[in-house]
Ligand SMILES: Nc1ncnc2c1ncn2[C@@H]1O[C@H](COP(=O)(O)OP(=O)(O)OP(=O)(O)O)[C@@H](O)[C@H]1O
């Protein structure tokens with residue numbers, strides 16, 4: 187009896203997912219919902235298989251991946267650089283604060299059309315949108331991370347006459363790494379959203395664009411398949427960043443919270 | 448007092464006043480002290496008398512409000528600017544080990560060498576030797592969190608020694624250790640001091656430790672915080688682990704104990 191309960195507990199998430207799709211299928215069949223509104227799960231699976239057999243689908247996947255990772259990469263470079271500089275210099279921090287607050291508050295998705303205008307319908311505009319969306323969590327976590335570098339460790343560097351670069355490279359960036367990677371976990375998800383929003387706006391390639399096209403062709407089951415594919419990509423990228431975090435900050439996981447610098 | 452050229456560390460008329468929330472806190476009223484090359488000096492004093500502050504001023508971490516600190520006869524501070532060259536041959540051991548948790552013990556110990564741009568192979572070799580010297584030879588590849596408190600403090604000492612210091616500053620380095628480990632560490636420190644010939648300034652709360660190791664013991668007073676007394680400790684070096692049972696040793700320890708009890712009032 188106890189063993190059964192334990193198994194039930196373990197399999198509960200999977201069980202709920204199965205139940206969810208069963209309810210979906212039951213609902214569509216029982217209420218005779220039009221497949222144009224809500225296709226049943228089995229139709230979506232079929233559409234997914236057909237989508238993956240389509241020759242150009244991987245081209246779309248590649249484009250969306252390039253945009254996402256390009257924007258994410260740009261956000262990492264600028265976010266870490268600006269976060270570090272602002273954490274270290276109270277003057278620069280104060281001078282740039284209005285802009286930083288503004289970029290945090292502005293609904294950045296609303297700027298997407300502007301970026302299309304500025305950077306065209308190609309890859310560049312999507313990379314910019316992905317970068318703008320994923321910048322903030324990476325920037326602010328870097329800022330907090332560098333700010334909270336242990337004073338004692340700083341003093342160790344000072345008594346060793348360390349210059350600005352070794353202090354950054356051997357102390358600050360490493361101490362801030364757990365923060366930065368947590369910001370990156372949030373950032374990668376936002377980068378995907380940015381790339382897709384950009385593809386919605388214009389252009390002729392990418393999974394976001396494919397989604398728009400399938401909607402115009404009223405192929406709702408295929409639309410669901412595209413969304414599913416995007417979700418899978420998102421999961422893979424997120425897990426990738428998570429693994430990177432665990433690998434790069436193994437020292438951080440290993441020490442107790444009270445010992446953390 | 449010795450002439451400045453002969454002293455490794457010289458504090459002349461050094462005072463420190465902190466400003467916190469508009470109030471002035473006098474941490475050190477006035478200290479004059481000269482430490483000769485190769486000398487071992489211990490500093491004792493009631494809590495809050497400014498021992499840590501004095502050490503931090505010598506280490507170049509805070510600037511004195513009054514007076515001058517000179518290292519090897521060179522002034523350490525010049526109108527708010529620190530003379531980094533004067534600190535190049537200085538090692539500091541803090542009360543906590545302050546190891547970098549993301550580095551292995553070896554990389555922690557080799558940090559001063561890395562900052563001087565030494566190659567990896569040479570660094571590794573030297574770090575290995577130093578780990579052996581302080582008795583953590585088998586733990587070079589471990590991370591700090593895998594070591595006990597005593598072993599971490601040994602690593603911190605090895606790191607301070609890696610820069611080949613002529614001066615070693617230590618702020619209650621063994622405060623967190625149990626009595627037996629502490630006695631062991633004292634013997635090791637004595638051995639290291641004799642092997643390297645460096646000048647050591649040790650802040651401690653253990654009177655016995657201070658007397659056991661030092662050529663001279665300085666007691667500081669509280670309010671006003673000044674040098675109260677400097678005692679020369681004449682037991683032959685190297686000192687025997689059983690020295691603390693010697694009646695002459697115990698007499699000195701008892702005298703300092705009474706003195707500190709008075710000063711702490
Ligand atoms: N950064 C600071 N700002 C304000 N006051 C300070 C600061 N550092 C030290 N003080 C004050 O200076 C005095 C001396 O402090 P210090 O840490 O040097 O004492 P200590 O002799 O090392 O004491 P303990 O034996 O407890 O370690 C204390 O009154 C303390 O409150």
Ligand SMILES: [Mg+2]
Nearest residue numbers: 498499500618
């Ligand atoms: Mg202290």
